[in-house]
Amino acid sequence: MNTVVVEERADRVVVTLAREKQRNAIDSDMISELHDVCALIERDPRVLILTGRGEHFAGGADINQLRRRTRDDALRGINRNLFDRIASLPLPTIAAIRGYALGGGAELSYACDIRIASATAVFGNPEPGLGIMAAAGGSYRLPTLVGVSVAKQVLLGGRLLDADAASKSGLVMEIVDDPLASAHTLADRIVKQAPLALKLTKTILDAPGSHPWADDIAQAVLFETEDKQRRMTAFLEKK
Structure with a gap:
């Protein structure tokens, strides 16, 4: 795989988004490779830990590719189908987040069952500023996670949720220095259950x-x- 690093363990799969120079922006190759990860976990169900390489989780979708997408691309639900598939994985999924989780990156984190963040984490959906909407789960997952009022502040008002605001709204489980280490600690508890x-x-x-x-x-x-x-x-x- 070229855009993600996959570490398989007996009880979990750890996936690192690995386009660090692009702030781990989600492009078509990453979407395809994450579908492969989903297929792997569907065949052999394990806990998924998802994180980003470097200082950011995922700064959004790849804007160069988004600019070229057409009505037919939107109707195919390219990003949405992936994020829905991640949300439907049989065992719990954990996002370990540093820095930006914006646009498609935010929606990817919303698709996970639990989010753990560092103090540098920032969540937001700036899509309307680019002439589009958060159509890969933001409109129906975020209200469930934080309530309609806060979701409207983010999706309509352009509000960014820093780690403290994300914690107070219930979007993240905890704020820690090392989100990945805490994600593994959480996974250790989860895999002891039936x-x-x-x-x-x-x-x-x-x-x-x-x-x-x-x-x-x-x-x-x-x-x-x-x-x-x-x-x-x-x-x-x-x-």
Whole structure:
């Protein structure tokens, strides 16, 4: 791969956006390679940690390529389809963020389940200033993450959320000196949990609307697993 670095471990996949001179701007090659990463994780589900090389997570989409895109390109949902695929990965995804997460870079981070940031992190969606909109998930993920009012401040008012504002709005889990190290610590906790319980919990959480019947069905499936019996027996015996 030319635009990302992929580190595979037994329980997680670590992906580093690697166009440092371009502030890790997301171009067509990176989109293709991230699709390959998704295919890898779909075949062998593991936690995903996503970060950027250097001082920034991702400064946006590649503007040279965006300028050439047409109506038909927009209707293909080039970036949106990738980010939706990342959001749908079966196990939790973590974005470790330094510096800029702007435009498409911000939307990539919104597609992850959890964001951990350094004090230098800045989130924003300046797309209307370029004559377009945040159409790769910003309009429907950001309101869910931070509320409609803050989302409108970002998407309509051009507000940038620094790390402190992102933390107060609930966009990031924590502000730390080393987001990648903290992401690994979080992943260490996640992978100790039951994989099927994580998968079903994520599916239920991401499903729209109220769905208590789906919760009951998912719980019924989990109640019959050997993993549940083993874990609860171990807990009781330890007690």
